[in-house]
Amino acid sequence: MKPLVSAFNAWTCIVISLFAIVILSVIGSMFVNGHHSLMGSDEDPEDGGKVEAAVLGAVGVYGFFLLFCGCQAFVHRRQSRQGEIAVR
Template sequence: MKPFFSALSAWSCVVISFFAVIILTVLGILFKSNHHAFTGSEGSPEDGGAVAGSLFTAVLVYVAFFVFCGFQAWLHVRANRRGAISLH
């Protein structure tokens, strides 16, 4: 199977998705627990659980990106081991 995207794009997507999952998960946990720094002021959302639900949905999307892009990166690594891709 051939990769759809370049190796640089695949690895960039893997790194960005990894950090997005971590950051959005932490934010989701803080909103779900109604942490005062995120829900304590007048301009803050009143329903922290709804915001947390949206954040966790975004986490699932980024997990899917991570898996897909990781598969693409793995295809590049596998192809490079066999010498199928040569840029010389």
Template sequence: MKPIVGAFNAWICTVVSCFAIVILSVIGSLFASDHHMMMGLEDDPQDGRAVAASIFIAVAVYAGFLVFCGFQAWLHVRASRRGAISL
């Protein structure tokens, strides 16, 4: 199987997805627990669980990116070990 995206793009997407999953998971868990830092002001949302649900959907999307881009990066590593010419 040949990679669809370039090696640099695959690695950057993998790293960004890892950071996004960690950061959004923390923010989502703060909203899910109605933490005072996220829910304290009058302009903040009233339903923290609904906000947390949408944030966790974004985490699932980033997890999909992580799997896809990680697989693409693995294909590049596998191709470079066999001595294939990379363009």
């Protein structure tokens, strides 16, 4: 199997996805709990649950990116060790 992205891009995507998952999860939990810094003023959203659902959707997308790029990094590592099975 040949990788679709380079090893550098795969590892960069892994790091960014992990960071985004952590940060967005914290922000989503703050909305669901009605934290005063996110839900305290008149211009803030009324329903924190709906905002949290949208944020968790983004977490799901980043989770998919993490899974895809993790597989790509695994393929690169396997190829670099000469472990790929070649049919000739």
